[in-house]
Amino acid sequence: MANTNDLYEMPRPILAKVIGIGGVGMVNETKPLPEALSKRITKIMDTGDGAILLSFGSVAPAYKMPMEWKKIFLATFQRFPKYQFLVRYEKDDIAGGRMSTSVEAKVASKNRVRLVTKE
Numbered sequence: 001m002a003n004t005n006d007l008y009e010m011p012r013p014i015l016a017k018v019i020g021i022g023g024v025g026m027v028n029e030t031k032p033l034p035e036a037l038s039k040r041i042t043k044i045m046d047t048g049d050g051a052i053l054l055s056f057g058s059v060a061p062a063y064k065m066p067m068e069w070k071k072i073f074l075a076t077f078q079r080f081p082k083y084q085f086l087v088r089y090e091k092d093d094i095a096g097g098r099m100s101t102s103v104e105a106k107v108a109s110k111n112r113v114r115l116v117t118k119e
Helices: 035-045 067-078 110-114
Strands: 050-054 083-088 102-105
Touching: 035 083
Parallel strands: 050 083, 083 102
Antiparallel strands: none
């Protein structure tokens, strides 16, 4: 057994007896969101036709992408006014980038946001 995920591993020769069991050390519990943020997200989820969560995870922080790409994302959000966008963004470097259809929240993980989503 190896603590690897076959989908993410580079092809390499391994013995047939080796089985990938990725995620052995993952913690399944998540802490709840702070009450104020939970209410804010719930209010957003109840508004419009739906909500879209955009997160690049901790591997690719969104603040490091080129400003041109950020402007493209903001322009794309404006094209869908009926939907609410939750954007995981780590810094406040987009001048004038806050729109009525997007809310930037510094959320620790997507699992914490899923706790307050509608079923």
